[in-house]
Amino acid sequence: MTLLADALSCERGGLRLFDGLGFTLQAGTLLRVRGANGSGKSTLLRTLAGLTQPAAGTVLWRGKPRDDEFRGQMLFIGHAPAIKDDLTALENLEFSARLSRLTDFRFERALEQFGIGRLAHLPARHLSQGQRRRAALARLALSPGVALWLLDEPFAALDEHAIAGVSALCAAHLAAGGLLVLTSHQDVPIAAPDARLIDLGS
Amino acid sequence: MTLLADALSCERGGLRLFDGLGFTLQAGTLLRVRGANGSGKSTLLRTLAGLTQPAAGTVLWRGKPRDDEFRGQMLFIGHAPAIKDDLTALENLEFSARLSRLTDFRFERALEQFGIGRLAHLPARHLSQGQRRRAALARLALSPGVALWLLDEPFAALDEHAIAGVSALCAAHLAAGGLLVLTSHQDVPIAAPDARLIDLGS
Amino acid sequence: MIAIAAGVTLIAIAAALVLNAFQGNVVFFFSPTQVAAKEAPLDRTFRVGGMVEKGSVKRRADGLTVDFIVTDTAKSIPVVYSGLLPDLFKEGKGVVAQGKLGPDGAFVASEVLAKHDENYMPPEAAHALSKAQADKAAKSVVSPGAAR
Amino acid sequence: MTSDLLRFAAPQAFFPVAGKLIPWFSILAGALALAGLYVAFVVAPTDATQGESYRIIFIHVPAAWMSMFIYLVMAGWAALGLAMNTRLSGMMASALAPTGAMFTFLALWTGALWGKPTWGTYWVWDARLTSELVLLFLYLGFISLKEAISDPARADRAGAILALVGVVNIPIIYFSVQWWNTLHQGASVSLTRAPSMAATMLLGMLLMALAAWMYSIAVALARLRRIIVERERDAQWVRMQRAAT
Amino acid sequence: MLQPFFLIVRRELRLALHRKGDALNVLVFFVVVASLFPLGVGPEPNQLRAMAAGVAWIGALLAAVLSLPRLFAADLADGTLEQMLVSPQPLMLVVLAKIAAHWLLTGLPLALAAPLIGLQYGLPVDALVILLASLLIGTPVLSFLGAAGAALTLGVRGGGALLGLLVLPLFVPVLVFGAGAVTATLAGINSSAHLSLLGAFLAVSSLIGPWAACAALRVALD
Amino acid sequence: MLQPFFLIVRRELRLALHRKGDALNVLVFFVVVASLFPLGVGPEPNQLRAMAAGVAWIGALLAAVLSLPRLFAADLADGTLEQMLVSPQPLMLVVLAKIAAHWLLTGLPLALAAPLIGLQYGLPVDALVILLASLLIGTPVLSFLGAAGAALTLGVRGGGALLGLLVLPLFVPVLVFGAGAVTATLAGINSSAHLSLLGAFLAVSSLIGPWAACAALRVALD
Ligand code: HEM
Ligand SMILES: Nc1ncnc2c1ncn2[C@@H]1O[C@H](COP(=O)(O)OP(=O)(O)OP(=O)(O)O)[C@@H](O)[C@H]1O
Ligand SMILES: Nc1ncnc2c1ncn2[C@@H]1O[C@H](COP(=O)(O)OP(=O)(O)OP(=O)(O)O)[C@@H](O)[C@H]1O
């Protein structure tokens, strides 16, 4: 269960964002990526998830190039919440969980854990900004079995209580031998057996 | 130049969010609204801006009900950035400034001040999350003459440097006798002649 | 103020335009007089309305085709129609026929509709009324001045 | 005076009043309908030209009148609600709409049925018929729009705007027979001249129209009470009411 | 006063050029299909002539109805509508600008393209002129009333179908009298009655439409 | 294997019900317009009969072309497409599900409504059957090819007009042979040649369309 990045470089619109980035993540490792706006944090995460092709370098999962199986062991939550306004929070969660082939179907419990159980049947358009983000993150509560979490600014728009909840989930995931890569502008303490930091600068 | 809220109550979907809220803001007053996700911060700001009708209570600007003139002396930036993906940052800024009848047309300078001068001619879809937010906030640099600023989570998605820049702008606005109401989950220090806090709880 | 002025002006314009529209013909409906004056289109379906002239309804040998004359008292036009006639189709009553003008000037109808007027009365009253009218007509023949 | 009006404009004040009125209007509607039907089918003579089929008039005309009248009343309530922001107005409009739609449908249906024997066709696209059909669509649009918006206050205001826009259609329905050459007959009953209709026929028609009127009031009030209870279910007074019964 | 009006109109046009241009799409599509229609139907000159007005008008109705659901929706989603409401510009001006832009993007191009199609279908010159006139008078009605419908159904579940239910019955008379004007001209009848009626529709709808749209937008953003 | 397929199809259908249902809109609109067409064109039975197939096929084309720009765009904007790409489901399955849903929402209802319109227009029964058959075979072609076009123009400036340019030339043969089948039947000619050709189009497009769409989606999200 290792994620290895070797000599990664990424470009956007002809501009090099970062160069020769390398790291190895093991079970229980937290990697926090920080850097100024536009420094390439999201791009790095998308590259790790396999959405974006790096300009150079390789990413290996368990020592092999990433394949279909990799995507079954990975969870990626980006800036866009993938929440449909017309569906309820519950319907949204159910779809994304089934799409990701999660096996835990306690959707209502997950929403409750994120403090929006009462709103489970409200169309997502009526949710507040933070509630909408919570609905997107509720998948975390169903994904303890998924080895690698890639979270892009998970704490944005959340209140203190929710931030504490999410970081507790992350800590538990790490303690259970999971891997976690996250970007964040805020310093949120997460208990981790092995914590790393990459700063992409400005 | 006073903003007075008297016995304000707001409802959403038949549920009372807050009740009997009252305050008076004078030149140089900073009002920070805080509270849990979904506690009604955005609703309060929208009510002050005149977008939402309160269930009860009144809002007075300079002792009179708000009218067309009020909207000329107010700037509201909500969760949604009002940025069109297909237009460049510059085009977006220009439109919003002209729509608000701002008289300062140094658009490029404003974008530079927000650190995205280099990207002024890039379609907004290519901007990173934080850069997009900066493009929306760049209006602040053109609005020192606008008396009342209503900012909903202005610091979300911004990096430290940008947060410092925005809070400096806010401080300057207050020092010049402006009024500022903002919501934020983060504690960001802003120098203000008179700082208040409303906590809407959870 | 401007809004009210604009509103009033627009309503006035609308009213004037509607009134103007009544001068013309928007539903392809023509009276026999208009047809006689060659106002009706030649190769397009239109409607003719008027009264079925008394004594003009004749059924042809095939039992389906009917000839009758539609009149607006000033002019009249012959109509040919084959098909079922509505119950209310009667001589002396209103009728609307849809079809085209034939080459011989007769109107070839594809549909014949009866038009009811706004009078409702029991048969006895209708009988009395028509009798009264007949009497009046008879009297007017005897003394034209008395009828006025 | 105005304060009295405003008091009754509050749902909780109107709720018991409506409850007391409903039985009276129901009784009136029943009695008038019985009398009307008796006159219509026993007393009134056959028509000289149409024979017995003309008797559809006793349903068609009251229904057609009510369809237009109810729309006007509904739009009136809507306008009041928009202007004065009274909660009751929107509920009143909601309560009236289904009855209006029902009468519109009835007028269209009986008219079409009647058209076959008299005109020789169920339907033509003339101005009267088309504009009445548009009225039905307006009612349906009003009902669906209100249904589609979950927040009652918003639904009331959106519905009111639509109702007001649709008012333009009413004069078009009414005057269409004068303005255009319609297959539909002109007015038999009018304020400016004597009715061109036998007196007993007219009596039957008026009785039926009055019955339809009373029925509409009774049904609308009953529906209003249901709407009030539903919308104010969290209010103190409704809970007390419920506990009392 | 008029400067913000043009500001908004200009922006809408620019966006339409950049954006996945549904409006343009409809026009391109319409011209292609109208040209191909004779292929499918068979080129009987008389028949084609009789159909020309109907085809053009139905194209106009299509362009209007299909572009309406997105008239305000994109601006609602990204917060622009909010900004328009809190801006010092009168909302009526904003709505009028949106309507004008909608017409410039759907009604006008169709009206201008229609004579071409009419030519292809063998319409005589006088009928072509009336076709153009009827479209120029009639298509703004679609934009005015449509804007009201779009605003009323904004952010409503099932808004699109509802929008159709609300506006189509109101559009039908416009279609009938618009196409009727051309047919009348073809039949040698003066079409001024038809055009006057369209004009009356225009006057009334230009009063009601923007008013209703403004009121409905305020409700939608509440 | 098939479970995620149905998952996506079901969700698309549910969304179409809730959302400003453009798809439904097209259908409602189509039925209304087809019913009103005689009003605009004049009710000559022969003419109507000749037009029926053309009207139905043009409706199908419209429904397809106008719904295509939004086939992937909404999912791109809100991040759902991203999630689909990183999910363990094969992308081909996702694309096939989107195509199936698109057809269920545009092609199928139109195919089923078409015989009604044909009846209204006085088509004989054998022609009605051929109309239905031609639409059932032909409309999936529109969805297959259209999906490829939609994916290729995703997130591209001026994508909509480009999309029209890309797919319309491919759609036109389908229209011609589809309407041709009905016209042939009306003329008493056996239409099986037309239908076989449509079938061949279907086979080829079902191979090329999804493959091209998958490749294009990966590029669009890079
Ligand atoms: C679907 C077809 C029809 C529709 C939509 C329709 C609609 C209407 C409407 C809206 C009115 C009320 C207008 C007013 O008060 O002036 C009305 C009145 C009336 N209709 Fe019809 N109608 C239809 C068919 C018929 C037919 C076939 C007849 C009989 C020949 C008929 C006879 C009458 C009469 C006698 C009145 C009362 C006129 C008056 O005195 O005001 N209608 N109809
Ligand atoms: N139709 C509805 N039914 C029930 N609740 C609703 C409805 N519409 C909105 N709400 C609730 O109203 C509240 C709106 O809150 P608002 O957006 O003002 O929150 P906020 O304090 O800004 O939160 P955040 O920190 O997440 O931005 C939310 O709790 C939301 O769930
Ligand atoms: N077509 C393009 N031309 C030029 N630059 C581009 C283009 N597309 C993307 N970029 C740049 O690539 C970078 C993308 O960065 P990314 O989204 O990874 O930033 P980030 O570190 O996540 O920032 P944030 O903190 O704002 O989320 C941005 O600086 C953006 O301006």
Ligand SMILES: [Mg+2]
């Ligand atoms: Mg980022």
Ligand SMILES: [Mg+2]
């Ligand atoms: Mg908020």
